[in-house]
Amino acid sequence: MSEIARYRLVLATLGFAVAALFVLSLTVGPAAIGFAEGLHALFSGKAAEMTVIMREIRLPRAILGLMIGATLGLSGAVLQGYLRNPLAEPGLLGISASASLGAVVALYSGLSLAFPLALPLSALAGAALAVIVVRAMAGSSGSTLTVILAGVAVSAFSAAMASLALNLSPNPFAALEIVFWMMGSLADRSMQDVALAAPFMLAGWAMLALTGRALDVLTLGDHAAASLGIDLHRTQFLAIAGTAASVGAATAVAGAIGFIGLVVPHLLRPLVGSVPSRLLPASALGGAAILLLADISVRLIAPERDLKLGVLTALVGAPFFLWLVWRARRMAA
Amino acid sequence: MLERLRIGWRHLIGGNPLEVKNSVGHAGRSSFAAACAGSLVLASVLAMPAVAVAKDGAAPSRVVSTNVCTDQYAMLIAGEGQLLSVSHLASDPHASVMVEAAKAYKINHGRAEEIFLMQPDLVLAGTYTARATVELLRRLGFRVELFEPVKDFSDVREQMVRIGKLLGREERAAELVAHLDTGLAAADGVASGKTAVAWSANSYAAGTGTFTDAAMQAAGLTNPLAEQGIRGGGRVPLEVLLTVKPDLVITGATPYDAPARAQDNLRHPAFHDAFGVERQVGIPDAYWTCGTPFTLEAIRILRDAAGATQ
Numbered sequence: 001m002s003e004i005a006r007y008r009l010v011l012a013t014l015g016f017a018v019a020a021l022f023v024l025s026l027t028v029g030p031a032a033i034g035f036a037e038g039l040h041a042l043f044s045g046k047a048a049e050m051t052v053i054m055r056e057i058r059l060p061r062a063i064l065g066l067m068i069g070a071t072l073g074l075s076g077a078v079l080q081g082y083l084r085n086p087l088a089e090p091g092l093l094g095i096s097a098s099a100s101l102g103a104v105v106a107l108y109s110g111l112s113l114a115f116p117l118a119l120p121l122s123a124l125a126g127a128a129l130a131v132i133v134v135r136a137m138a139g140s141s142g143s144t145l146t147v148i149l150a151g152v153a154v155s156a157f158s159a160a161m162a163s164l165a166l167n168l169s170p171n172p173f174a175a176l177e178i179v180f181w182m183m184g185s186l187a188d189r190s191m192q193d194v195a196l197a198a199p200f201m202l203a204g205w206a207m208l209a210l211t212g213r214a215l216d217v218l219t220l221g222d223h224a225a226a227s228l229g230i231d232l233h234r235t236q237f238l239a240i241a242g243t244a245a246s247v248g249a250a251t252a253v254a255g256a257i258g259f260i261g262l263v264v265p266h267l268l269r270p271l272v273g274s275v276p277s278r279l280l281p282a283s284a285l286g287g288a289a290i291l292l293l294a295d296i297s298v299r300l301i302a303p304e305r306d307l308k309l310g311v312l313t314a315l316v317g318a319p320f321f322l323w324l325v326w327r328a329r330r331m332a333a
Numbered sequence: 334m335l336e337r338l339r340i341g342w343r344h345l346i347g348g349n350p351l352e353v354k355n356s357v358g359h360a361g362r363s364s365f366a367a368a369c370a371g372s373l374v375l376a377s378v379l380a381m382p383a384v385a386v387a388k389d390g391a392a393p394s395r396v397v398s399t400n401v402c403t404d405q406y407a408m409l410i411a412g413e414g415q416l417l418s419v420s421h422l423a424s425d426p427h428a429s430v431m432v433e434a435a436k437a438y439k440i441n442h443g444r445a446e447e448i449f450l451m452q453p454d455l456v457l458a459g460t461y462t463a464r465a466t467v468e469l470l471r472r473l474g475f476r477v478e479l480f481e482p483v484k485d486f487s488d489v490r491e492q493m494v495r496i497g498k499l500l501g502r503e504e505r506a507a508e509l510v511a512h513l514d515t516g517l518a519a520a521d522g523v524a525s526g527k528t529a530v531a532w533s534a535n536s537y538a539a540g541t542g543t544f545t546d547a548a549m550q551a552a553g554l555t556n557p558l559a560e561q562g563i564r565g566g567g568r569v570p571l572e573v574l575l576t577v578k579p580d581l582v583i584t585g586a587t588p589y590d591a592p593a594r595a596q597d598n599l600r601h602p603a604f605h606d607a608f609g610v611e612r613q614v615g616i617p618d619a620y621w622t623c624g625t626p627f628t629l630e631a632i633r634i635l636r637d638a639a640g641a642t643q
Contacts, residue, residue, distance in 0.1 A: 029570075029572050030570040030572050030573050031570075031572035032576070049575045049578060049607055052575060052603050052606050052607055053572050053576070053603065056602055056603035056606065057571060057575075057601075057603050058572075107592060107594070108592060108593065110590075110591065110592055112592075113592055169591050169593065170589065170590065170591045171589040171590075171591040171592065171593040171595075172589075173534055173594075173596070174593045174595075176535075176595065177594050177595065180594060187570070188536070188570065188571050188597065188598055188601060190602050190603065191602065192602065303570075304568055304570070305568060306568070
């Protein structure tokens with residue numbers, strides 16, 4: 001099979017998996033609604049409360065699961081290519097945590113009540129700040145270690161500040177929500193959340209997709225890329241702004257969800273060959289599939305509790321991360 | 334709606350037999366006493382067990398309450414000058430009905446150190462008060478009486494009688510019990526056939542065996558969560574609430590000023606599509622966070638709401 005044909009097959013398989021998981025996500029929930037019944041209610045609009053459940057509770061949840069998963073997979077692939085660092089992803093670099101901090105500030109200060117767009121915008125600002133700090137710390141050489149350590153510092157600081165803000169809130173429920181902002185959840189989100197986050201995520205995806213060709217050439221090194229006519233400043237802007245917009249909006253409505261951006265590109269890279277631009281759409285689809293799967297699982301494992309998504313993604317992601325570190329050590333030796 | 338609640342509240346606070354005695358002079362004296370106690374604390378610790386025990390038979394005169402429910406019992410039952418301090422929650426309108434009355438007392442945060450400085454002869458605490466604090470106070474020789482959260486109205490009667498006994502104010506306690514019983518009898522509790530779910534922040538709902546459930550029953554409402562097998566408090570996701578479809582959804586009427594995601598469930602469009610304003614009843618949490626005669630006001634609001642949905 002030629003490489004192109006195999007790439008198309010991978011994309012088609014992933015696309016099918018995402019579609020199947022999306023439908024499955026619509027049919028899983030605490031209310032006992034049959035598979036066919038539920039889908040019928042979704043489209044016909046005849047069964048009153050069942051239609052409300054399908055259209056206003058499950059549909060936004062499935063849409064957000066798909067879009068946020070795609071955001072994390074895509075941004076992970078772009079960050080790994082752009083920073084030429086196998087460990088780069090929004091969670092480990094502190095981008096998700098600072099987006100959470102931004103969202104926490106907007107939400108708990110009451111700013112987002114008066115001006116709803118403040119929520120994604122503030123999360124976006126937090127995310128952008130983290131990418132800029134990590135990029136600056138990486139410098140031109142960008143050693144793996146420096147980038148990860150900068151990410152650890154940004155992550156710890158943002159998480160601590162968010163916890164502080166939540167603990168100081170006069171609302172006693174706020175402190176309990178630290179878990180949400182650190183681990184993420186899609187429980188009982190509404191179409192309002194979709195309307196708020198989707199435009200930013202779509203804009204972010206567009207910017208990230210435009211980095212594809214530059215990432216291919218960047219595998220040859222900065223100088224070679226520049227001599228081949230790649231505008232490095234433009235690429236940097238697209239990568240930073242695209243990540244900030246998409247991850248910021250995703251985090252603003254669902255909290256920080258770790259490891260998807262790390263695991264998915266690594267799993268798919270052997271399948272699509274080591275061409276960064278091909279990895280981008282594959283990672284987006286892979287991320288969507290994994291997050292939908294995680295969100296279905298939290299509802300099956302503990303239907304009456306709001307189990308956080310980050311618990312499941314860390315369960316798979318953390319051992320994988322250790323394995324990556326182990327492999328990196330062996331290669332260095 | 335809000336106006337009606339406020340009037341109802343004033344009526345309760347102002348009317349007999351729930352009249353609350355404000356004693357400003359007493360508060361002034363006690364802070365002076367605490368200051369003296371503070372300066373002497375080191376000396377007294379060294380000298381001997383620093384305990385002000387009430388003399389045999391005499392009613393305690395320096396009572397400190399550290400729990401929002403015992404705070405309200407104590408404020409309702411204690412005689413002039415008997416109660417020294419109440420918890421900080423007593424002046425939080427989300428938890429306490431007696432915010433105004435609480436101003437007459439010193440505020441504590443349930444910490445062993447500040448309670449020690451007050452040198453109480455009786456400490457009233459909830460069973461959920463930090464264990465270490467209770468142990469420490471007892472080791473220091475203070476008398477600590479623990480009160481369980483109430484589950485029904487017989488618990489409320491029992492606790493009021495018990496506090497009456499502890500404070501030597503049995504008559505006052507009996508008066509309050511009689512007031513409660515009269516109110517409950519007036520509410521009659523005959524099932525109206527209406528179903529209701531008390532659904533609050535984070536989608537927590539009151540199942541069977543909770544005081545909220547007892548108050549709903551007293552108002553003649555049926556809790557459909559009993560059929561779902563939900564005992565105690567439990568999370569009832571929005572989806573489930575929509576399929577249970579109660580006639581009324583009872584929400585808290587005192588939202589916090591500062592926002593939190595916890596209250597998003599009450600703003601979800603699906604919730605508003607399914608339950609119009611006529612099917613939502615706001616009951617200030619303070620009315621039934623603790624079981625007091627004030628819970629009668631919650632019952633009255635519930636009965637009115639059930640009547641309005643005919």
